[in-house]
Each structure stands twice: as C-alpha cells, then as structure tokens.
Amino acid sequence: MSYRTYHDVKGDDRSHLGDQVAEQRKRVADRLASIGQVVAVMSGKGGVGKSYVSSLLAVAASAEGRAVGVLDADLNSPTVGRLLNSGALEMTDVALLPAVGDLGVKVVSSDLILDEDAPLRWKSALSSEEFVWRGALEVGMLREFLADVEWGALDLLIVDLPPGAEAAKDLMMLVPSVAVGFAVTIPTEESRRSVARAIRVARDAGMPLGGIIENMSSYLGEGSEEPRPLFEGIAGDALAEEFDIPLLGRLPLRPERAPRDVIDDSEDLLQQVFRVLA
Amino acid sequence: MKFLCIDCDEQMKFIDRQEPGDGTFAAAYSCPTCGRQIAMLANPMETQLVGSLGVKIGGDTLDRDPMELVRAEMEGAEAKLGAKVNRPTWTAESRDRLDRVPSFVRGMVMKIYNDWAMERGLTEITPKVMDEARVDLGLEEM
Numbered sequence: 560m561s562y563r564t565y566h567d568v569k570g571d572d573r574s575h576l577g578d579q580v581a582e583q584r585k586r587v588a589d590r591l592a593s594i595g596q597v598v599a600v601m602s603g604k605g606g607v608g609k610s611y612v613s614s615l616l617a618v619a620a621s622a623e624g625r626a627v628g629v630l631d632a633d634l635n636s637p638t639v640g641r642l643l644n645s646g647a648l649e650m651t652d653v654a655l656l657p658a659v660g661d662l663g664v665k666v667v668s669s670d671l672i673l674d675e676d677a678p679l680r681w682k683s684a685l686s687s688e689e690f691v692w693r694g695a696l697e698v699g700m701l702r703e704f705l706a707d708v709e710w711g712a713l714d715l716l717i718v719d720l721p722p723g724a725e726a727a728k729d730l731m732m733l734v735p736s737v738a739v740g741f742a743v744t745i746p747t748e749e750s751r752r753s754v755a756r757a758i759r760v761a762r763d764a765g766m767p768l769g770g771i772i773e774n775m776s777s778y779l780g781e782g783s784e785e786p787r788p789l790f791e792g793i794a795g796d797a798l799a800e801e802f803d804i805p806l807l808g809r810l811p812l813r814p815e816r817a818p819r820d821v822i823d824d825s826e827d828l829l830q831q832v833f834r835v836l837a
Numbered sequence: 838m839k840f841l842c843i844d845c846d847e848q849m850k851f852i853d854r855q856e857p858g859d860g861t862f863a864a865a866y867s868c869p870t871c872g873r874q875i876a877m878l879a880n881p882m883e884t885q886l887v888g889s890l891g892v893k894i895g896g897d898t899l900d901r902d903p904m905e906l907v908r909a910e911m912e913g914a915e916a917k918l919g920a921k922v923n924r925p926t927w928t929a930e931s932r933d934r935l936d937r938v939p940s941f942v943r944g945m946v947m948k949i950y951n952d953w954a955m956e957r958g959l960t961e962i963t964p965k966v967m968d969e970a971r972v973d974l975g976l977e978e979m
Contacts (some may be wrong), residue, residue, distance in 0.1 A: 563846075565839060570848040572839045579892040593941035650918045651951070652927075653935075654903050672907070672917045680912040683860075683885055691882070695889035699906045702891065707903035709944035810862030 587733055594628075596836060597712040599740035599766060603757030605636070605722035607745045608774040612810070613719035614642040614664075614818035616741075619829045620836075621662040622822055625714040628657060630704055631668035632730070633721040634697055635679050640670040642818055647671060653692040654709035660761055661819045667708050669700070698729050699721060705733060715836070724753075727761035739769040741807070744794045746776055751794035758802055769807070769835035771798045772828065776809035786811045807831040842868035848874065860884050877933065915929065925954045927962045934964060 565572075591597060600613040613629055621627045631639035639645075643660030648671045650656070657665035669679060681696055683689060709715060718737075720726040731737060740761055744754040756770075761768060773795030777786035787813055799806040808828025813821060822829070840849040849866035852874070853859065857863055860881025867874040879887075891906040902908075906914045938946045950962055953970040971977055 560843070562841060562843075568839050568841060568848045573851045574838065574893065576887075576890075576892050580890070583891060589940065617844065648918070649903070649948060651944040651947045652903075653947055655918065656944050656948060672911070672914055674913055678915065681910050682912050683910070687880060688885075692886055692889035695886075696906070696910055699889065699891045700911065703904050703907050707905075709941065711941055711945065 583702060583706070584733075587702060588736075590706050590708070590710065591716070591734065593712045594697070594716045595610060595711060595737060596738040597716045597718060598836065599718050599720055599727060599737055599761075600743060601720040601727050601757055601761060602722060602743040602750075602754050603724045604744070604753035605751045607743050607754075608752060608810075608812075609633070609722075609743045610638040611818060612741070612743050612774055613717050614639055614774060615810075615821060615825060616713075616789065616829070616832060617664045617717050618662045618819045619822045619825070620715050620833070621664050623833070626712060627663075628665035628667070628710050628713050628716045628717045629660075630701075630716060630767070631666070631670065631706075632701055632704070632718050632726070633702055634669045635721065636672055637670035637673075639669040639719055640666055640668040642801050644817070645671065655707055656709055659692050661817070663794050665710060667704050679701070681830055701729065721729055724757040724760040726799075727757060727766050728764040731761075731764040733764055735765070737766055740766045741769050741772055741832065742798065742833075743772050743774055745774055746790045746792035746794050748792050749792065751792065753795050754794065755800055758798070762802075767801065768804050769830065770805040770809050771795050771802075772832075773809045775812040777811040779811040779813050781813075781815045805831070807835070838877075840866045840877070842871060842873060844868075844873070847871075848910040849873075856884075862887075924951055925960050925962045928964075930964050931962045931967055932965060949976070 575603045578780055600609050602609050617627045617629045629639050631637045642708055643666050644662055645658040645660030645666040648655055648658050657667045660666045673679065681689060718730060720730060727740060741755055742758055744750045758768060775789055778789040779786040795809060810825060810828065842849050845868055847868055849868050852867050853865040855863045862879040862884040862972060865874060878954045904918055904947055908919050914966045935943060950967060950970055953974060954962055954966055957967060
C-alpha cells in the first residue's frame with residue numbers, strides 16, 4: 560500500500576501552524592511600529608547589574624524628554640520593577656497596559672505578575688518533563704510582552720535581557736530590527752570571558768553592538784568622596800579592544816542609590832550612550 | 838496534519854476538538870465520502886509542546902485575547918491579568934468606535950472610558966456613554 564504525500568492531498572490541514580507563527584511575528588512588528596528604537600542591554604554573566612544599567616539609561620533618557628519603556632526580559636529574576644519604583648500593570652480586553660515608574664518610564668516585568676518572592680512556575684500536567692518546553696514558553700512570554708503590551712508611542716524601548724549567551728539571539732528572532740545592544744560587564748576576567756561569549760552570539764544573530772559598559776568598577780559608599788577598588792580586572796577595556804567597540808564608561812557600585820539618583824553623576828557615560836542612540 | 842480515508846483515498850474533514858483531560862488533545866475527523874469517523878488523540882507531551890509555541894491545533898486563527906499564552910500557562914497569571922471584575926461591558930457599536938482608535942493607544946483609551954464609567958456606577962459602555970465621557974474629560978478626539 561502506498562499513500563499520497565501531505566502536499567499531494569490538496570485540502571488544507573485547518574491548523575495553519577505556519578500561518579499562526581507568521582501572525583505572531585506580525586503582531587510583534589505591528590506593536591513595535593510605534594516605537595522609535597528597540598535597545599538591548601545584555602551580558603552573558605548574571606549579577607553584573609544589567610537591570611541597574613537598563614534602569615539608569617531609561618530614567619536618564621526620560622529626563623531628557625524621551626518617551627521610554629523598559630521590558631524586563633529576565634523572567635526568572637526580575638528586578639526592574641523595583642529599581643524603577645513602578646506601579647501595577649493593568650489588563651484591558653485589547654492589551655496589557657504597562658506600569659509606570661520613576662520619571663514616567665513605562666515598565667513591564669514578570670515581577671509585576673508574580674506574587675511576592677514567588678518563582679516563575681508553569682502550569683503543566685507534565686512538570687517532570689518541563690525542561691523540554693520551558694524555553695519555548697519563556698520565549699512565548701517575551702513575545703507576548705512585545706506584542707500584547709500597549710507601549711504607546713515610545714522613542715526608546717529598552718529590553719533588559721537575562722544572563723546567558725542565547726538571550727540576544729532569542730530577542731533578535733522576535734525583533735530583527737533591534738537598533739543596538741549594549742554589553743554590561745564587571746571588571747573581572749570571569750566576567751570578560753562570559754560577556755565575550757554573549758557578544759559573539761549577539762553578533763552572529765545580527766545585533767549591532769554600541770559599546771561596553773563596565774559596572775561596579777569601584778565602590779562608592781554614601782558620603783564618600785573617593786571610590787574604593789572593588790574587583791580586580793580590566794574586562795571593560797579588554798572587551799572593547801577584542802571586539803573593536805567603544806568602552807562607553809564605568810559605573811561605581813553605589814548600593815544606597817536608586818538609578819534616578821545617579822543620573823547627574825553618570826553624565827559622561829550617558830552622553831556616550833545617547834551619542835550612539837542619536 | 839491531514840487524515841486520509843484509505844478506502845476512499847479522500848481527505849477526512851475536521852468535525853470536533855476537545856481536551857478531555859490529563860493534557861490529551863482530541864480531534865475528530867470524518868470521511869466526506871463514506872462517513873467513517875476517527876478521533877486523533879495527541880499525548881500530553883505532544884499537546885504541551887505545541888501549546889508552548891502559542892499556536893492552536895485545529896484552530897482556524899489565533900485567539901485574539903492578549904497575553905493568552907502567559908495567562909494559560911503561567912501560575913498565578915490568570916488571577917493577576919485575567920480578572921475582569923466589575924468592568925463595564927462594551928456594546929458592538931461602542932466597540933466599533935473603539936476599533937477606530939489607533940491600536941498603539943487603544944487599550945489606554947479603553948481604560949479611560951472604563952474608569953469613567955465605573956466611577957459613575959455604569960455597567961455598559963454605549964456610544965452615548967462615550968460621548969458623555971468625551972465631553973466630560975475634554976477628549977473630543979477619542
């Protein structure tokens with residue numbers, strides 16, 4: 560017995576899965592049509608302060624008069640909502656409305672959906688096999704944060720990516736029009752190696768890179784005039800040389816200060832960033 | 838996925854879909870020539886894999902509900918994002934008018950009307966309610 564092939568049978572299969580995926584991508588593109596630039600803040604390494612840098616860039620750009628949103632794509636360890644003192648999300652029948660944080664920055668973060676201290680969990684009858692589809696669900700959640708959130712007319716949407724080399728690639732699949740990415744590192748050699756891997760993945764995915772930001776280059780306690788050394792290493796300079804992109808600046812660790820409180824002290828770095836975005 | 842009736846060499850037609858439990862996805866098909874019916878039962882693993890992509894088996898189009906995947910799959914999300922307690926309903930005419938608002942601000946406009954109506958104890962948004970709200974809020978362009 561022989562059978563006809565799928566394409567020999569001319570009737571449609573009703574599911575139109577290919578069309579559904581294309582429609583998903585169109586929704587993202589349609590939603591982002593009202594946004595001037597999508598900017599990624601990335602790093603291969605966790606704990607380097609990507610969210611702090613993202614929040615600082617957001618409030619500084621807002622202070623300059625730009626309409627800014629931040630998408631916290633770190634779904635499992637979200638912090639942007641707190642850093643920007645954001646309010647609550649609001650759901651309507653047609654879209655999710657972002658929360659509003661410091662200086663009017665619009666914020667969407669899984670932190671604003673999760674209960675206090677609750678981890679991100681997926682409802683599944685097959686939780687023991689969750690590793691198989693968890694990645695697809697997380698990309699799907701990011702897609703809905705892009706497509707189903709009514710960002711409004713923004714000059715800048717900053718996407719705070721999670722740690723891991725593949726994060727930039729996932730974003731580029733959803734948003735091929737990302738204007739520029741900034742890589743965040745701390746000074747250590749371990750960070751340099753991790754960020755270098757992430758930069759290579761980002762470049763392979765076609766993300767234009769605007770420069771390196773070295774965070775926690777020193778420690779500046781409240782009331783101190785002089786920053787003190789914090790980590791050994793020259794990762795910022797080394798990455799800039801290795802990838803031929805500029806080191807845009809260094810930020811000290813100032814644990815008592817919220818991003819909105821360090822705008823003035825970060826002027827040199829911010830001017831470099833805004834020059835890239837111009 | 839297509840189903841072929843071997844006896845008739847005819848593509849079977851979709852007639853029903855169900856999720857009967859334990860994550861199983863069931864789709865029923867019948868042969869338009871001989872009338873034979875079959876049910877395809879996808880195991881929970883296959884159902885979950887496809888569902889994780891945010892697409893629908895046997896569906897004609899994507900569901901238009903926003904944040905549908907997150908609300909369906911993420912623990913706690915439906916309670917935070919799905920609750921529509923006390924929100925006014927929209928008549929077809931008012932919905933048509935809302936659809937003329939540019940999509941990138943449509944949700945915010947809806948919220949403005951909803952908030953205005955709820956403050957006044959109204960349970961339905963009609964074109965007349967929209968007109969009154971517009972005048973009251975000074976939003977003649979909406």
